[in-house]
Amino acid sequence: MVHQIYAGKAKEMWTTEDENVLRVVYLDQATALNGKKKDHIDDKGKTNNAISTLIFKYFEANGIETHFIKRISDTEELVKKVKIIPLEMITRNYSAGHFASRYGVEEGKKFETPVEEMCLKSDELDDPAINASQAIALGIVTQSQLDTMWVISRKVDQLLTPLFEKAGMQLIDFKLEFGTLPNGKVILADEFSPDNCRLWDTKTHHHLDKDVYRKDLGELTPVYQEVLQRLEKVILL
Amino acid sequence: MVHQIYAGKAKEMWTTEDENVLRVVYLDQATALNGKKKDHIDDKGKTNNAISTLIFKYFEANGIETHFIKRISDTEELVKKVKIIPLEMITRNYSAGHFASRYGVEEGKKFETPVEEMCLKSDELDDPAINASQAIALGIVTQSQLDTMWVISRKVDQLLTPLFEKAGMQLIDFKLEFGTLPNGKVILADEFSPDNCRLWDTKTHHHLDKDVYRKDLGELTPVYQEVLQRLEKVILL
Ligand SMILES: Nc1ncnc2c1ncn2[C@@H]1O[C@H](COP(=O)(O)OP(=O)(O)O)[C@@H](O)[C@H]1O
Ligand SMILES: Nc1ncnc2c1ncn2[C@@H]1O[C@H](COP(=O)(O)OP(=O)(O)O)[C@@H](O)[C@H]1O
Ligand SMILES: [Mg+2]
Ligand SMILES: [Mg+2]
Missing domain, CATH: 3.30.470.20 (ATP-grasp fold, B domain)
Structure with a gap:
């Protein structure tokens, strides 16, 4: 069954049908001071997902192997489970x-x-x-x-x-x-x-x-x- | 003129007539927590001087070069200035x-x-x-x-x-x-x-x-x- 495996400070990690693949959900949340400061931030999730996707694709295009598979929505991407x-x-x-x-x-x-x-x-x-x-x-x-x-x-x-x-x-x-x-x-x-x-x-x-x-x-x-x-x-x- | 160049937490460092030589004075003092805890401890200075002298002589005898020159009293030694x-x-x-x-x-x-x-x-x-x-x-x-x-x-x-x-x-x-x-x-x-x-x-x-x-x-x-x-x-x- 597909389930959440980790609720992080900026992302959630979910399993998928494929045991080698995780779904990442970028959250509209920021934390600082090891979580002591924490706030909801509109549209942060999709902006970070877009930035990270762009950069990870650039890494792959330049010969750096990463976990990135593909972006599947504004706030979600698929990655290789490591x-x-x-x-x-x-x-x-x-x-x-x-x-x-x-x-x-x-x-x-x-x-x-x-x-x-x-x-x-x-x-x-x-x-x-x-x-x-x-x-x-x-x-x-x-x-x-x-x-x-x-x-x-x-x-x-x-x-x-x-x-x-x-x-x-x-x-x-x-x-x-x-x-x-x-x-x-x-x-x-x-x-x-x-x-x-x-x-x-x-x-x-x-x-x-x-x-x-x-x-x-x-x-x-x-x-x-x-x-x-x-x-x-x-x-x- | 011979003068103190450093007042440390456990030792004092003094110049000598020889600009390449310092005199170390082991103090009857212990500190912890970066100096927040500090106490007078009878005979600590001479005990530490004796232990350190013994070990530094052992280093020298076994081919490890050190600053140690000699012990000159219960609580004092001469060292090469570095x-x-x-x-x-x-x-x-x-x-x-x-x-x-x-x-x-x-x-x-x-x-x-x-x-x-x-x-x-x-x-x-x-x-x-x-x-x-x-x-x-x-x-x-x-x-x-x-x-x-x-x-x-x-x-x-x-x-x-x-x-x-x-x-x-x-x-x-x-x-x-x-x-x-x-x-x-x-x-x-x-x-x-x-x-x-x-x-x-x-x-x-x-x-x-x-x-x-x-x-x-x-x-x-x-x-x-x-x-x-x-x-x-x-x-x-
Ligand atoms: N490909 C991956 N496989 C498994 N775990 C991952 C992968 N990529 C990142 N992670 C982990 O998932 C979590 C991402 O959530 P995040 O909110 O950044 O967590 P954190 O609060 O620990 O920084 C992190 O613990 C990160 O180490
Ligand atoms: N041969 C040396 N020449 C110059 N300085 C030295 C020599 N040996 C030790 N020192 C320095 O002298 C001080 C010794 O006093 P100490 O009470 O141990 O100081 P601290 O409180 O910094 O630990 C230390 O700062 C140490 O780095
Ligand atoms: Mg993180
Ligand atoms: Mg010291």
Whole structure:
């Protein structure tokens, strides 16, 4: 029987007739502070679905294998079911957010080489930072899986940085999630949207991402729609 | 003029007539919770000085270069002045302390391969965890310095684990600090004492380290003196 397997903070995951396929439902919901701040946001679900679909198709067109199968409605897509590796793989091109506050540096400082860091995906533990040695010791991941995930993260960065640049945005940082197929192969999963990255307008340096919500800077959906429109102009598939 | 250059939480650092040499004074003081808990502890200074002297001599006798020159009184030693690399280099043979609480695992679990992690030495920032990529991006350290520090940390672990074992103690985890000599060479600095490692009695699993103070389990100095006496029996220099 088709049933919901996960009610996340931004999406629901449902089984389908095909045991290898999940249906993702993007919700009109935003959360911050590990769920302590939570709001209904009209049209957020369909905007994120559209953005993530566009970007995942761009990944596939450029040789990055992902879980994405197809968008099936405004707010829904089908994806290959994977076993999620419970690590948030974060790449930072510029200092911002937790990096800036945790290490006492200003925001917007460009790194010579992108910073790569991880958090353990765990609501109970509040997504603590974790390094490779720790994650391997805990049996969460192997060194070879980590190598694969960082290789793909670097490809993503090298692909998206010039793309967003063309669209008038700086890709400040982003978070990826990966999972394993039944054959063990590690592929990109989850989503790529302004919920999971920081985008600054190249000229004004205004936030074009979830920081608008985190920092109460105004309406979120119009900002996400702006990102979508800019991306539609530069992603020609 | 000879003057104090640093008043730390457990030691004072003084210049000497020789600009390349510092005098360390071990204090009768213990702190925890980044200095929020702080107490005078009779005879702690001389006990730690004795333990650290013994262990640093053992390092030198076994080919590990350190800042140690000589002990000059109960509570004082002379060391080579280095530029401290502000990273706490932590090696964990068993889960305990922050590792256990942060990742929700029980204490005392042995790791197949020791866990290696770092904290940024910064009282203002509360010694945040930091990984190699972050530390390099912040200009704190180079990859080659990190490589050297981990090579030395592993030597220390391989040297001390059987030594403490012989003395009836499990080396649960330890923290090292490194610094650079004027010629750029990275050497082991600071101290090695029950202030900076966890030691469990092999049979009873009782704490023989600063956790006695952190957790208010009793008098600290008698415990440190016990560690010293056990070490004196197995370190024959
Ligand atoms: N292809 C996939 N197969 C299985 N699980 C997935 C897949 N892609 C993403 N997920 C997981 O589904 C959940 C998506 O819901 P979301 O609202 O983003 O959750 P969260 O609140 O954990 O961020 C996440 O836990 C994510 O790891
Ligand atoms: N050889 C050395 N040269 C210069 N500084 C040193 C040397 N060895 C240790 N230090 C530094 O001296 C201080 C020792 O005092 P301590 O009480 O341990 O300080 P803290 O409160 O920072 O732990 C530390 O900051 C340590 O990094
Ligand atoms: Mg999510
Ligand atoms: Mg110290």
